[in-house]
Amino acid sequence: MARITGGLTTSHVPGIGRAMAAGKWEDPYWKPFFDAFHPLRDWLQENPPDVVVVVYNDHGLNFFLDTKPTFAVGLADEYHTADEGWGHEHPRSFAGHDKLSWHIAEQLVENHFDPALCQEMRLDHACTVAGDLLWPNRETWPARLVPVEMNIIMHPLPKPRRCYDFGAALGDAIRSYPEDLNVVIVASGGLSHQIGQGGYINDEFDRFCMDKIENDPEGLLDFSNEEWVRRAGSQGLEFMTWLVMRGAIQGNVDVVARKYHAPLSHTGGAVMLMTPEDTVASAA
Amino acid sequence: MDLKERAEMGIFDGESARKGYRLNKMCYSFNIEENRNEFLADEMAYCRKYGLNEAQTEAIRTRSKSDFVMAGGSLYFYGKFVRLYPGAMGAFNYGSKVKGQEDNANG
Numbered sequence: 001m002a003r004i005t006g007g008l009t010t011s012h013v014p015g016i017g018r019a020m021a022a023g024k025w026e027d028p029y030w031k032p033f034f035d036a037f038h039p040l041r042d043w044l045q046e047n048p049p050d051v052v053v054v055v056y057n058d059h060g061l062n063f064f065l066d067t068k069p070t071f072a073v074g075l076a077d078e079y080h081t082a083d084e085g086w087g088h089e090h091p092r093s094f095a096g097h098d099k100l101s102w103h104i105a106e107q108l109v110e111n112h113f114d115p116a117l118c119q120e121m122r123l124d125h126a127c128t129v130a131g132d133l134l135w136p137n138r139e140t141w142p143a144r145l146v147p148v149e150m151n152i153i154m155h156p157l158p159k160p161r162r163c164y165d166f167g168a169a170l171g172d173a174i175r176s177y178p179e180d181l182n183v184v185i186v187a188s189g190g191l192s193h194q195i196g197q198g199g200y201i202n203d204e205f206d207r208f209c210m211d212k213i214e215n216d217p218e219g220l221l222d223f224s225n226e227e228w229v230r231r232a233g234s235q236g237l238e239f240m241t242w243l244v245m246r247g248a249i250q251g252n253v254d255v256v257a258r259k260y261h262a263p264l265s266h267t268g269g270a271v272m273l274m275t276p277e278d279t280v281a282s283a284a
Numbered sequence: 285m286d287l288k289e290r291a292e293m294g295i296f297d298g299e300s301a302r303k304g305y306r307l308n309k310m311c312y313s314f315n316i317e318e319n320r321n322e323f324l325a326d327e328m329a330y331c332r333k334y335g336l337n338e339a340q341t342e343a344i345r346t347r348s349k350s351d352f353v354m355a356g357g358s359l360y361f362y363g364k365f366v367r368l369y370p371g372a373m374g375a376f377n378y379g380s381k382v383k384g385q386e387d388n389a390n391g
Contacts, residue, residue, distance in 0.1 A: 060361055064312045153360055226295070
């Protein structure tokens, strides 16, 4: 059976992608954030996943506001990047796991979640930056991709509890896939920020969220989206991707790595790696 | 929150989406390079092509974020718009501060 071996989280603002492209690994401004990924990369090397499920929000690349699904699952065997409006050297390609994707879609609908089904999906920077931080300086990644996209652009947005429950259904779907696969879930987004508006980084709330996501994710589920925006800015709602990841893992977790660094571009740079506490038991 | 406060907080909802559809659609078109070039060659003609109203056209002319948002624009699509101008990202993307701290903007 497939199993979820870990959950990883990162911020994804475009500035990170540009800094990586410019090779600013040692640049004093970026180094504390980039260095936070060393333990994640070491862990990935020791526990190489077959599949990476990236939970992220599209920023007007694959979806415009004409048709905006609340949740969307990519079902392709190959994905490509595209010009997001600021130039594009060449399309990069990423291998998908279409069979697992279809299984996930079927199981989600079976369990009363109804995502958009996408046999083609242009990959937004929110997806690619996350993978590139984990596997830097590569044209593509050493794991097959299942992209899970969610609406964080146009209200009404799914509420925290819905995102967590969606994650739980996603996790159950992955664990019920009959093939032996190691799967990691990457949440790309947040933490507190508001585009074009300095001063929206709320490090106290960010750290509170990082504590809660580890020990008490249920304690985050009764916020309204408006309350969340007041504390974390409108793009702070990208944290919903973290709730999806945490919902998928369920149970207690061991935190292998945790780093918070702010400001990073216009957000709080947050990196975490957690593993399900009962990984070994369930595999036995 | 009232509508103005929602807009200022960057909560892009049905009210904004209805009002700003054409403006956002124009900015979505900037994903394609030849559209970016066509816009930059004659910005006002491009606004007319997308049927922008007066307030939206003015927001494009002034590049003002708050005008853009009040005309129904989404911040995500504002990003595609201001990136057309060299140097604009400096003001747009950086300069964030952690709440309670003074002037540690960088980047």
